[in-house]
Amino acid sequence: MRLNSRITFQTVFREEKSAEIDSEVALLSGNAARGSKDWMKFYQQERKQVEARLTQEERDRFMEILEEWNKKGVSKSMKAKTAARQGRKILRQMEKLKWQRMGMRSITFEGHYDIEGKIEYSMTQTSNLALDDVRIPSFGQLFPSELAAFRRAFVQYLVHISEIEKGVANPALPDASFHEKSLKFSSNGFPIVPSPIYGSTGREVAYAQKSIIRIYMNKVYALAKDRPGSSVPWDALERRSAEMIDPEYWPSSIPVTDPSRLHLESTSAILKLWRDRQAQGDIPFKFSKVFGNGYDIMEPLYPSNLFDGLEAHPIPPPPAAITKRRLRQKAIRLQTQSSSDSESSNLSEFDNGRGSLASAMPRTTARFEVTPETDETPTDAPSRSSEPPSLPSRSSPTIVNPSSSPTPEVEEAPPKPARKIMPRKRTKPYVGTAEMDGPDEESSVPPPVKPKPTRRIQPRKRTKPYSDPLDTVEEDGVQTGTTQDTDNTRAGRDVTCDAFVETVTSPDTDETRARRNVTSDALALQEASLLVVAGKRQRKKTLKA
Structure with missing residues (x-):
C-alpha cells in the first residue's frame, strides 16, 4: 500500500466532480457496486467525458483549490474517505517497516473523523503483527490496566478536540493573547x-x-x-x-x-x-x-451607514518594560533595605543590653590591642567589662567608647621591611662580564678580553708521495699525465695553509676579508686539481687492467 503524497489537478477534479461521475457510472453499469469489475468498466469512460465538459472558470477554480490543498492539506471529506479506505493498512505497514528497518517497538494511537463527522480511533501495536519473538509479551499483557487507562484518556482527548473545533469549548488562551x-x-x-x-x-x-x-x-x-x-x-x-x-x-x-x-x-x-x-x-x-x-x-455589500461617524481611538502608551536591569535594580534595593533593617535591629539589641559584641560587630581581619591609660588592677577589670561597648561605624577603623576604660583600637599590621635583593654569587664568571672583587663591591670596569692563542694548522704527513711522478700514457692517441709532486708544488701548499691560518686568527678587516676570498679560491682550485688527478689515476688503472 502506497499513499501518494502528491496532489494534482486530477485529485481535485475527482473530488469535486465525484457525485456527477458516480451517478453516470451507476446508470451505465446498472447500479453495480462501487469498485466492482462492472463499475470500473465505465468509470474511466465517464470520468473523461465529465472532464471534457469542464468550463474554463471551473478549471481556474480547481487550480486555486489545488494550490490551497498543497499548502494546508486536502478537504475534510477527502481526508475521511482516504482514512476509511487506506488508514488501517498504512498504519500496519508503518509498524512493519519500523520493526524491520530499525527494530522499533511501538504503540500507535490515532483518531480521525469519518465521512459523517463522527470520531473514529484505532490502536496499532508491533506485537500484533506477529513479527517479534513469540516469547515477548505485548504491553497490554503486562500492563492491562495502564493500557486501558491510556485508551480512555486518549478518547477523552479526541472528544475535547472536537468540542474546540465545533466551538462548544473555549479553552483558556495564554497570556498576552487575543480572542x-x-x-x-x-x-x-x-x-x-x-x-x-x-x-x-x-x-x-x-x-x-x-x-x-x-x-x-x-x-x-x-x-x-x-x-x-x-x-x-x-x-x-x-x-x-x-x-x-x-x-x-x-x-x-x-x-x-x-x-x-x-x-x-x-x-x-x-x-x-x-x-x-x-x-x-x-x-x-x-x-x-x-x-x-x-x-x-x-463589489462589496457593506451596509450604507457602516462608515458614518467613526470615532477616533488614540493609542495607549506602552507600560514600562520589565527588563532584567529593572529586576536587578529592584533586587538590589530590597537587599539594601533588608540589610539596613537588620543593622538597626542589632543596634537596638545592644541598646537594650541583650546583644553581644561578637554577634553584632562586622567581620574584619584587623587586630584589637588594649592600650590602658592607667595601671590596671584585677578589681578594675570586671567593672569595665560589665559596661556594654558601642558599635563601630563603618567609616572609622576605631571603636569609640565614651567611658574612661581603655580604648580598643584597630591597628594595622606593621609593614614588612623591604627585602634587599642581592645579586647571586657566581662561581664562574660569564663571558663578557666582570668578576666580583668582593662580597660587597663589584667591578665597574670589565677586564680586557684575552685573545685566544693562534693554532697553526700543519699539513698532514703522508706515508706515500702526494702524487706519482709524471707518467704519460697513450689513450686513444692522446697523451695524458699527472702533476708531479715537486718542491714547487709543496711550497705552494705551504703558502696556502699559512694564508688560511693567518686569515682565521687575524682581525676582521677589509684586507683579511680579501685575503680569505683569495684563500678560498686557491683551496677550490686545489680541490679541483686533486679531483682531476684522481680521475686520471683511475683511468690509468683501468687501461692497465
Missing part, C-alpha cells in the same frame, strides 16, 4: 482595531498581533460579503490582493498573505498603520472587492 470575544465594535457595527497587548517586556507579542489581524480581517470580510461567519480565503487573496485591497490600507513593502506567515516587524507595521488611521477618525481597513461563487471578483 474573538474581545473584539469591540462602533455604534454602527464596524469593528474597532484592538489596542496593543503588551507582554512582560513592554512590547507586543507576535502571536497576539497575528490573532488581531486575522480576526479583524475576517470580521471586515464578513461585513463586505453581508454573510456572518465568512472568513478570508487567504490563498486566493494572496494572488489577487491588488484588486481586493486599496494601497492606503496596507503597507506597500509587506505582502498580503496569511498572518501566520508574517514576521513581527510586518505585523507591527500593519497594526501601526491601522491604529494611526483609527486615531485620526479614518477607516482603519476595508476590502474594496470580495470573492463571489467560484472565486469571482464582485
